[in-house]
Amino acid sequence: MAPVLTVKDLSVRFALHESEVTAVNNLNFTLEAGETMAVVGESGSGKSQAFLALMGLMAKNGTVTGQALLGDVDLLALSKTELNQYRGRDVAMIFQDPMTSLNPALRLKQQLAEVLVLHKGQDQKQAEASAIAMLERVGIPEPAKRANAYPHQLSGGMRQRVMIAMALLCQPKILIADEPTTALDVTVQAQMLDLFKTLTDDFGTSLVLITHDLGVVAGVADRMMVMYGGRAVEKGSVDDLFYDPRHPYTLGLLHSTPHIAKRAERLDPIQGMPPSLEHLPQGCAFNPRCAFAFDRCMVERPALTAAGEGREKACFHEGPMRYGKVA
Amino acid sequence: MLADNRIKSVASAEAIASEVPAKGRSLWKDAGRRFMANRAALTSLIVLLAVVVFTIVGPFFARWSIEKIDWSVVGNVINAGAPSLETGHYFGTDEVGRDLYSRVIQGTQISLLVGLVGSAIAVIVGTIYGAIAGYFGGRLDSLMMRFVDIIYSIPYMFILILLLIVFGRSFIMLFVGIGLISWLGMSRVVRGQTLTLKNREFVEAAIATGSKPRDVIFRHIVPNLLGIVAIYATLLVPEMILLESFISFLGLGVQEPNTSLGALISEGAQTMQYGTIWQLAFPLFFFITILFTFFFVGDGLRDALDPKDR
Amino acid sequence: MNQTPVNLLEIRNLKKTFSIGGEGLFSRPLTLTALEDINFTIRKDETLGIVGESGSGKSTLGRCILQLLSPDQGQVLWLGQDLTKLPAEEMRKRRQDLQIIFQDPLASLNPRMTVGEIIADPLRTLRPELSKEQRRERVLKTMAAVGLLPEMINRYPHEFSGGQAQRIGIARALVTEPKLIVCDEPVSALDVSIQAQILNLLAELKDAFGLTLIFISHNLSVVRHVSDRILVLYLGRIVELATGDEIYMDPKHPYTRALLTAVPIPDPRLARQRTIDGLKGEIPSPINPTSGCTFRTRCRFAQPQCAETRPVLETLDGGRLVACHRWREIEAAEPIGASA
Known part of the structure; x- marks a missing residue:
C-alpha cells in the first residue's frame, strides 16, 4: 500500500534580525496508513516546526521548501485557501495546551459542529448530533450535557479529549499530536495514550506523536524518528531503536x-x-556531545543511510552501539 | 566546608564551554540597543535634546529680555512686531510688545520643568508607595489604595484652582498642586506590577535565601519595576505639560511676567484674529514638538523594554 | 548506615488551607484544603521523594516546611525546634540551613542581577560578617562545584540555557552550606539529556556536602531514581510512605498501585505487556473534599466504609506508612507481581 504521507526534502528556515536559521533541514519520511510514528527530540530539534510547516502554521518569518505528498497532492504547494480544505479534513493537529486551540467564547458543540458544517457540508442539527457522538467516543461522560459547556468549565484532561474529538470529527487520515500529554497528570496521561491506541485502531488514522518522553513513545508508537539540530539522525521501528540504537544520540537519550x-x-x-x-x-x-566522535565526525556530516531492515541512521560508526559499562 | 578536592570531579566532568565573552549583556543594554534601532524614537529623542539645548543656549542670542517692552512696536504689532532678524525679535513680539523669542524660550523651560518635576515626584513617591502597598498586601494595601482612590475621586482641577487662589499663584504652588496628583496613577501601575512580581519565583527565592523585606523590595522588586516606571514617567511628562498648559490657559498658571507655553498659546489664540499668527505659531510649534517627541520616546521605551508586547 | 538515623525534621499534624475568592464584597470565600493530617519525619542524609499529581499539595508541603507559607496548624520540628513558632528574624537566620531549588530555573533568577550577585545574595544577608573578597571566593567555589565556569560570574540569567540556569539556582541554594534542600520539581522544565545531568549533579552534591534532600516531583520514575524513601500524596493527604523499593515492588495503597501502572516505561516490550490500572476520571476539586477516603471516588476497591470514615495513617513494619481501610484485603485479592 502507498504511504498516506510522503515528505521529501522538507526544510524550514527562519529569518532573524541579521541571520537565518534552518530549523528543519532536508527531512524525509513516509507515514503508513494506521501506523503511529513518534518524533523524538529536545527543544530546538525542529520536531514541532517540521509539522507546523506541513500544516501551514509557521511564524511569519519562516519559509518552507520541499514536498509533502498527501496522496498526490503536495501540501506545501497549496495556497492558504486550498490548504484550508485539507487542514482539519485530511490532516488534523492537536497541541500541548488545548486551551489555546479552543475558542473560550463558544460552547463545545458550536465549535465542534462548525468543523463539520465547514468540511462536510452538514447542517447544524446533524453536525451537533455527530459532535455529541464523537464526544462520547473519546470518553467524555454525559456528552450531551457537556456539549453545552464552555472550554474553561472542563479539566485539562477533558479539554484534551475535546481536542481529539474535534480532530477526529472528519475522520482525518493523519492526526498530528504535539506533546499532547505533557501538561497532563500521569494517571490522565495513561488514559489519553490508551485512547490514542483505540482511536487509531478504530478509525485507521495515522498518528504522528511529537514528544520528548521516551516512556510515552514506548507505549504507543510503532516507528520512531529521532531528530537533533534540525535533522533526522535515526529512524526505525520502536523496538529496534530502543533495544539496539545505532546513533549515539538515541543511545544517550535512552540512558x-x-x-x-x-x-x-x-x-x-x-x-x-x-x-x-x-x-x-x-x-x-552532535560531535561536541558524542562519546564516540572521532576525526571524521569533526569535518564531515554523516548522511542518513540505511542501517539494516527498515532503519536508517546518520552516524559514521558501524554496528551496534553500547556504553562500555552498560549491560 | 567547601572542600575543593571533593568537588573537582563534578566540576571537570560537567564543565561547559562558553563561547560568549565574559562580560554580561544586561537587560538595560539590550533595551538600549533595541531603542537605538527604533528610528522614530531615536529621531524624537534627538529633536527633544535639540529643544532642551535650544532653551539653554538660546538666551545668549536674545537681544531682548522677557519683560522689556519694545515701545517702537506698540500699537503697530501687526507690522512692526512681526518676526525679523533686524529688530532682534526673531519670533516677533507679543501683543504688548515684548520679545516672543525670549518668552518662548522661557515658556519652554517652564513647561519642561513642570513636566519633569511632576514626573519625578510621580517616580519617587508613586514607586515607593505602590511597591510597599503591593508587596505587603492585605490590609495595608487596601488602606493605601483606598486613600489613592479617594484623592482620585476629588475633582483635582477644582482643588488646584482653589489652592492657586487661596495661596496665590506661584511656582511653588503649581508644583505642589501638580505633585499632589501626578503620583496617583504611577502608584497604581507600580502596585499592580508589584503584585505580579511578588509571585514570581525569584522573589520567593530571595525570601527563601533569607533576604529582609527591605532588601526584597529594593533589590529584587524595584529594579524590575524600573522598566515600566521609565515608560510611564516618560508618558507622564507631556501629560503634566498639558495639565499646566490647561491651568495657564485658564489664566491661573505662572504669573506675569513669567510665562509658560500654555500661557503663550492662550495669548496667541486670543490675538489670532488680528493676523498676528506668529504669536500662536511659535509657542504651539514647541508645544507640539515636545509632546510628540515625548510620546514617541515613551513608545520606543516601551517597545525596547518590553519586546514581548509588540 | 547502621546507626540509628537522626530525625532532621519532623512534621506533625500539618494542615494548610487557602481561601479563594471572597475578595469582593459579596462573595463568600471558599476554603481549599491543600494539606491535612501530614505526619512524617525526614532523616539526616536521606533523600525523601514526594510524589503526587496536580492538586496533591506537594509544592505547598515543601513551602510549609520552609515557612514560605505558614501552616494553619501543626508543627515543623527542625532538630526539635518548632519552626512555625520562630520569630520572623530568627527564622530568617535559620534559612542558612534550609534552602530551596525551584522548578522554573529562569523565573527563579532575578533578571536584573548578574550570576555573581545572585549567588552572593544569600551570603550578603545571612553572612554579613564575610568580606567582599571572601564572598566572591565562596561564590566562585560554589560555581565550580555545580559546573559553572568562573568567567560566567558577570553574565545575566537570560544569557543561559535552562540547564545552566538551574545550576545557578543550585549554586545559590548551596552557597550558605545548608543542611537540607527542598528541590521543587527541579528538572521538570528541562530537556531530557539535561535532566539527567542535573539529577546526577544533585546526587554528587548530596554526597560531597552531606545534604539531606526533599525531592518533589510529579514524575515517579525520577523520584524513584533519586530517593531513598518516597512519600505519596493525594489531594493533600499522605496515602503511603515507604522506601523506593517497597513502593515499586510492594505498593500497598490502591492509588500507589494505579500510579505505578500509569507511569510510562521507556521499554517497548514491557510497555506493551502491562495492563494499565485505568483510574476512573480525574482528581476531584480540593474545594469540597469528599467524605471518608479522598481517593474513593476513583478507587475500584471502594466500599461503603470508605465513604463513611477517613482511613488513618497506619504505621507498618520498618516505619512505612499507609492510609487505606482495605489494603490487606486488596493485597490478598490481587497480589503484586501479577501486574507491572
Missing part, C-alpha cells in the same frame, strides 16, 4: 531517561547542551 523498574545509581547523561541552531557545530552536529 538519560530514568526507568521506574531500574534504580541505577547514576544516569549516563549526554554531556553538554543541545546546540543553538545559529551556531551548529562543523561536521556532525
